[in-house]
Amino acid sequence: MADLMTEWAARVAETELSAALPRRWAHTQGVTERATGIRQLLGEDADLLTAAATLHDIGYAPRLAVTGFHPLDGARFLRDEHGADERLVRLVANHSFALLEAEERGLREELASEFPLLEEPLLVDALVYCDMTTTPDGGRTSAQGRIAEIVGRYGTDSVVSRFIRRAAPQIFSSVQRIEAALAAQPR
């Protein structure tokens, strides 16, 4: 059952992103690879993390963009069109500190009431780690490199840059917690 979830996620993401947004699809595949690479940290939830990694940016698909805030659009699509698992939907809705960006966009209440943050810090950190150590083309990077790239791409005064600068300390902490957990794993 569980690995059906990752196959389903890959099919849905490919359908929505590969033709419409090839670069976002390349990023998605990289984030999925990172998730596969840290499966051993997640135990029973490894497939849930992988599926969330594959679907985290689905809301960028032009067909799905309703509010223009991709974590919310993506989560609503997964819930309403696919009846997706609730934890998966809440991970996608809140990925990489989306609540802070929702605040910048006046959508905080809407996001928090519809999709409360999952109270499972390991899963939440792990998804931040996967997203924030992957470049837009799917390669590996550091969280510092990733944030600098985002600020450069969106421009210093944009909503996204304001959000990412506010989120940066928490992003670094999440990534450090996962790196420490990986370092503590027996090889």
Ligand SMILES: [Fe+2]
């Ligand atoms: Fe992403």
